Amino acid sequence: MATRADTLGPVRTNYFTFAEPPNELELDSGERLGPITLAYETYGALNASRTNAILALHALSGDAHAAGVSAESDGVSALETGMDAADQEETLVARRRLGWWDNMVGPGKAFDTDKYFVICSNVIGGCRGSTGPSSIEPRTGRPYGLSFPIVTIADMVRAQVQLIDHLGIEQLLAVAGGSMGGMQALEWAVHHPDRVRSCISIASAAHQSAQGIAFDEVGRQAIMADVNWQGGDYYSKASPASGLAIARMVGHITYLSDEAMRNKFGRRLRDKANYGYDFSPDFEVESYLRYQGDIFTKRFDANTYLYVTKAIDYFDLANGHGSLQDAFRDVSARFLVIAFTSDWLYPSHQSREIVRAINANGGDVTYFEVNSSYGHDAFLLEEAVQTPLISSFLAHTLDATVR
Amino acid sequence: MATRADTLGPVRTNYFTFAEPPNELELDSGERLGPITLAYETYGALNASRTNAILALHALSGDAHAAGVSAESDGVSALETGMDAADQEETLVARRRLGWWDNMVGPGKAFDTDKYFVICSNVIGGCRGSTGPSSIEPRTGRPYGLSFPIVTIADMVRAQVQLIDHLGIEQLLAVAGGSMGGMQALEWAVHHPDRVRSCISIASAAHQSAQGIAFDEVGRQAIMADVNWQGGDYYSKASPASGLAIARMVGHITYLSDEAMRNKFGRRLRDKANYGYDFSPDFEVESYLRYQGDIFTKRFDANTYLYVTKAIDYFDLANGHGSLQDAFRDVSARFLVIAFTSDWLYPSHQSREIVRAINANGGDVTYFEVNSSYGHDAFLLEEAVQTPLISSFLAHTLDATVR
Numbered sequence: 001m002a003t004r005a006d007t008l009g010p011v012r013t014n015y016f017t018f019a020e021p022p023n024e025l026e027l028d029s030g031e032r033l034g035p036i037t038l039a040y041e042t043y044g045a046l047n048a049s050r051t052n053a054i055l056a057l058h059a060l061s062g063d064a065h066a067a068g069v070s071a072e073s074d075g076v077s078a079l080e081t082g083m084d085a086a087d088q089e090e091t092l093v094a095r096r097r098l099g100w101w102d103n104m105v106g107p108g109k110a111f112d113t114d115k116y117f118v119i120c121s122n123v124i125g126g127c128r129g130s131t132g133p134s135s136i137e138p139r140t141g142r143p144y145g146l147s148f149p150i151v152t153i154a155d156m157v158r159a160q161v162q163l164i165d166h167l168g169i170e171q172l173l174a175v176a177g178g179s180m181g182g183m184q185a186l187e188w189a190v191h192h193p194d195r196v197r198s199c200i201s202i203a204s205a206a207h208q209s210a211q212g213i214a215f216d217e218v219g220r221q222a223i224m225a226d227v228n229w230q231g232g233d234y235y236s237k238a239s240p241a242s243g244l245a246i247a248r249m250v251g252h253i254t255y256l257s258d259e260a261m262r263n264k265f266g267r268r269l270r271d272k273a274n275y276g277y278d279f280s281p282d283f284e285v286e287s288y289l290r291y292q293g294d295i296f297t298k299r300f301d302a303n304t305y306l307y308v309t310k311a312i313d314y315f316d317l318a319n320g321h322g323s324l325q326d327a328f329r330d331v332s333a334r335f336l337v338i339a340f341t342s343d344w345l346y347p348s349h350q351s352r353e354i355v356r357a358i359n360a361n362g363g364d365v366t367y368f369e370v371n372s373s374y375g376h377d378a379f380l381l382e383e384a385v386q387t388p389l390i391s392s393f394l395a396h397t398l399d400a401t402v403r
Numbered sequence: 404m405a406t407r408a409d410t411l412g413p414v415r416t417n418y419f420t421f422a423e424p425p426n427e428l429e430l431d432s433g434e435r436l437g438p439i440t441l442a443y444e445t446y447g448a449l450n451a452s453r454t455n456a457i458l459a460l461h462a463l464s465g466d467a468h469a470a471g472v473s474a475e476s477d478g479v480s481a482l483e484t485g486m487d488a489a490d491q492e493e494t495l496v497a498r499r500r501l502g503w504w505d506n507m508v509g510p511g512k513a514f515d516t517d518k519y520f521v522i523c524s525n526v527i528g529g530c531r532g533s534t535g536p537s538s539i540e541p542r543t544g545r546p547y548g549l550s551f552p553i554v555t556i557a558d559m560v561r562a563q564v565q566l567i568d569h570l571g572i573e574q575l576l577a578v579a580g581g582s583m584g585g586m587q588a589l590e591w592a593v594h595h596p597d598r599v600r601s602c603i604s605i606a607s608a609a610h611q612s613a614q615g616i617a618f619d620e621v622g623r624q625a626i627m628a629d630v631n632w633q634g635g636d637y638y639s640k641a642s643p644a645s646g647l648a649i650a651r652m653v654g655h656i657t658y659l660s661d662e663a664m665r666n667k668f669g670r671r672l673r674d675k676a677n678y679g680y681d682f683s684p685d686f687e688v689e690s691y692l693r694y695q696g697d698i699f700t701k702r703f704d705a706n707t708y709l710y711v712t713k714a715i716d717y718f719d720l721a722n723g724h725g726s727l728q729d730a731f732r733d734v735s736a737r738f739l740v741i742a743f744t745s746d747w748l749y750p751s752h753q754s755r756e757i758v759r760a761i762n763a764n765g766g767d768v769t770y771f772e773v774n775s776s777y778g779h780d781a782f783l784l785e786e787a788v789q790t791p792l793i794s795s796f797l798a799h800t801l802d803a804t805v806r
Contacts (some may be wrong), residue, residue, distance in 0.1 A: 030680075221649055249624065286620045
């Protein structure tokens with residue numbers, strides 16, 4: 001039997017294409033998108049009754065490669081946070097092809113692939129194999145760029161519904177994700193209630209806050225201010241790498257916490273005994289951010305950054321309902337909501353708001369607020385505390401399904 | 404007699420030039436700077452015994468114009484925060500020539516100009532009348548640009564010491580400031596102990612945190628990534644306005660708080676009934692940030708932003724001492740330390756660190772943590788709670804001086 005430390009070994013990314021004209025996907029904006037390809041991976045085996053499928057949902061910069069070792073050599077989706085830049089550089093080589101949630105998805109892990117069939121797909125609007133602004137627009141034969149329609153979290157989920165249909169799964173045992181992944185999970189539970197037995201929302205929120213919108217807008221402005229952005233039409237030319245790097249630097253600060261940064265970097269200088277008295281990096285935290293910004297530009301498309309942050313900013317589960325409580329009225333799924341004390345991007349009060357709305361409808365919800373100094377990144381780093389919570393929650397959900 | 408609501412009326416900026424070669428100011432970096440001009444204003448009258456002088460110290464984007472109505476028509480240093488963009492636009496016209504601390508400096512106010520002689524000067528490295536990177540370098544006849552030497556908080560204070568000498572003041576009744584102004588006040592008290600009777604540090608810290616350095620570095624990278632920056636040599640050409648605007652947007656987020664942004668903007672849309680499904684501003688918070696970024700570029704120099712943030716990042720009062728406690732060993736000033744509960748740029752734990760270091764030396768310190776949802780901006784906005792604290796602290800200090 002596999003031990004907890006095992007990874008899945010080599011995995012392969014699959015592609016599913018649908019919404020061929022004239023059956024394009026209708027989007028929240030009123031526009032239509034098609035054909036659509038979703039890149040996805042699966043881990044473990046679907047059982048005969050098709051009741052053990054779990055959809056794992058990725059965050060802003062994630063992709064379909066959630067677990068195992070990618071068979072594709074360019075699959076740089078390693079866990080990039082929680083290490084200092086030097087450690088990271090070394091570790092990146094060793095881990096570069098490990099999935100972004102490999103510490104949680106695999107044999108004996110929280111999402112135990114000995115028991116469950118785990119699916120993960122890259123969102124529409126993405127740049128890691130799914131249709132997005134860097135894809136070729138069939139009508140023109142050129143990359144969409146800004147002619148790609150704005151997509152929402154609900155649109156991302158609509159596309160995933162078609163993938164789940166394609167896989168022959170009527171009802172998912174669970175939808176689960178952190179950050180934007182949690183938003184997608186909540187969207188599934190609220191707007192596709194018959195398709196979902198349970199929902200796991202981690203370090204997430206029922207709407208993007210004003211502060212969250214503000215940080216995203218800074219990132220978008222940095223990209224659009226880059227002269228290489230060219231209105232989004234840069235695919236055959238130099239890319240807006242410096243704008244995207246700045247957006248990523250801002251993002252990284254919001255993924256950590258004051259305490260995490262103090263513990264991790266403090267005021268330690270980088271490779272020097274005293275201040276340099278110039279504008280080269282003096283402090284380790286500066287080198288770390290520059291490095292994070294730089295490597296991100298090698299694997300991520302700037303236009304996708306614009307589209308996905310916009311989808312996040314538009315997310316408000318109460319939209320179209322009278323209130324968040326009303327949004328959860330017809331929901332039958334069980335919920336597990338996890339928040340982290342030092343997460344200031346999606347603070348725990350936003351998770352508690354979800355819990356209150358479910359409770360007010362007499363719904364089934366377990367809430368756990370994890371003490372952690374890691375900030376928002378805790379959702380990727382605190383596997384030890386999350387594993388028993390999630391294992392137990394999934395086991396109970398499966399029991400209730402079989403009965 | 405003046406009432407609390409009065410402002411000082413028209414005030415004029417003065418200029419003091421010193422450090423003429425070969426008597427340049429020696430800087431922490433080892434470089435020498437001269438001649439140096441400091442722009443400064445004074446309010447109220449110096450008493451016969453010269454014991455009632457207070458030096459007010461400005462923050463990152465401030466200037467010499469702390470109070471009253473500027474006689475200069477371009478003096479846009481109004482209080483820009485704490486209003487939404489629409490209110491602000493209107494208010495800016497009415498208040499544009501009011502000083503940045505006018506709600507605290509004036510007849511009957513916290514720094515009562517009926518009793519005290521208040522001085523405020525623009526820091527070296529600044530762009531509002533004092534010598535900085537946009538000043539003409541005498542040697543070349545061209546603006547310094549990046550050939551301007553890196554300055555530190557200690558260097559800013561060294562220049563202020565010469566101004567205080569010039570004004571014939573042996574000992575200041577108080578040095579006082581918020582944010583970077585508080586850093587200068589602490590620097591005065593610790594390294595010029597004979598010149599200072601008391602020190603008021605508001606929403607400040609004894610060192611810049613890793614998170615603070617990180618945000619500053621993002622701003623600097625945004626400026627330096629702007630193609631118009633040109634290595635800092637842009638004064639006769641287009642300025643790096645978009646980079647500076649992005650830096651300011653990041654800054655503005657750190658001056659508010661999650662709660663302040665929720666109260667002030669929430670998810671309210673700007674001039675539209677529904678999402679626009681494009682990348683124009685949808686939310687009020689987006690418009691607010693873009694507006695703040697834009698107006699800032701009309702009154703502030705991008706290179707000064709680089710230099711002043713670098714000075715802030717280098718600030719660590721414990722440097723050259725064994726510890727922060729040791730730094731306060733020979734200090735005789737009385738201290739008033741004020742922090743705000745929702746300030747996450749200079750969190751209250753950083754103010755308490757100062758208080759502990761003073762206490763450990765048996766020093767005289769009063770600490771007040773103000774309940775406020777305004778975030779870091781509270782230091783400019785919460786005058787009602789600060790006024791009695793400061794008035795009483797100054798009155799006691801003056802009493803002790805006279806005795």
